[in-house]
Amino acid sequence: MTLPDVSPDDAERLIDALAPVMGLTILPEQRPAVVFNLQVAIRLARLCEGEGLADHLEAAPVFEA
Numbered sequence: 316m317t318l319p320d321v322s323p324d325d326a327e328r329l330i331d332a333l334a335p336v337m338g339l340t341i342l343p344e345q346r347p348a349v350v351f352n353l354q355v356a357i358r359l360a361r362l363c364e365g366e367g368l369a370d371h372l373e374a375a376p377v378f379e380a
Contacts, residue, residue, distance in 0.1 A: 321357050326350045 321329070330349060334341050341349050368374065 321354055323350055323354070326353045329353065 327346075327350060330341060330346070330353065333339075
């Protein structure tokens with residue numbers, strides 16, 4: 316599955332839908348940065364999604380140093 320591009324309007328709608336569900340209050344002055352960061356996060360997810368994980372590898376659920 317490939318993640319679609321997310322326009323600023325799409326990001327705004329996604330934030331409007333998900334912020335209350337997650338119990339987040341986003342102030343008007345914070346909103347532009349939240350929209351921008353959501354768009355960046357989706358681009359990064361798309362980049363990660365494009366790299367396959369070999370069958371013998373598994374994603375680590377917990378980082379341990």
